[in-house]
Amino acid sequence: MASQSQLVKLETDVQLKASAEQFFDVFCNRTHYISKVCPEKVESVRIHEGEWGTQGSIISWNYVHDGKKCVAKQVIESTDKENFKMTFNTLDGDLLEHYKSFKHILRVTPQQKGSIAHWSLEYEKGKDDHIPDPHTKLQLVCDVSKDVDAHLITQPA
Template sequence: MTSSALTGKLEADVEIKASPEQFHEMFAHKPHHVHHTCYDKIQGCDLHEGEWGKVGTIVHWSYVHDGKAKKAKEVVEAVDPDKNLVTFRVIEGDLMEEYKSFVITIQVSPKSEGSGSVVHWTLEYEKLHGGIEHPETLLQFVQDVSKDIDGHLTQAS
């Protein structure tokens, strides 16, 4: 099997009511607050090394995916407040049992019409072998997390 057959990219858009800046702030500078918005999915995000909102920072996530408790250690590869973009590269944890590399990019843009925003999720990965599924359930998971965060951010409105 060629390397290209092992690589993949999944993308999804989620419409939210919150502003691009509000949503971006949660992942770029306050990921440790995400679990307050969706504790059934995310149990915590701890600062392992570095400083919130800075490239090179390492964070440790605890989450429940497909009914199982999981962990991920990620390094922040990009933070662009002008584009409301943040990129995480998974460096340790459960995903590394099936994937050679796994990169998650979150970019939030204003809706073209009306109020609210669109969260664009990109999962780029390389599977360890061809018997591993594409991470479609993880893509659904991050979409669900987006909706939970949006509910939290807009409940005061």
């Protein structure tokens, strides 16, 4: 009998010094800027269809994960600019070699000082249930978030 695959979620919060508006603006409207902030982690971000920060737009990421160069092609599945929330759904790339589906969900919450970036990775394991949960991918997302935050507070956009 075939194993039933299910959606799994990994989540974490990253404390930011930058405002929710500043941080969300980079991930939503200036996604390509991330490769300038931390080129050793994200080599490039390109748009293929649509416009930055627009639902339905397709972007690709060239990034380094666990010491390996990787590629991800994603569609911006949803964007809620009022509530600083967006979802990137993976269409193609290294992640889909191990997972049937993979989404990155970002929600940034304003705080009295700074903000909190809440990242959720939602994924469905493929044929091989022995594939480890993507804890190192979640760590990469946190590290990139911290780099973007550090850049924003030293050189406001």
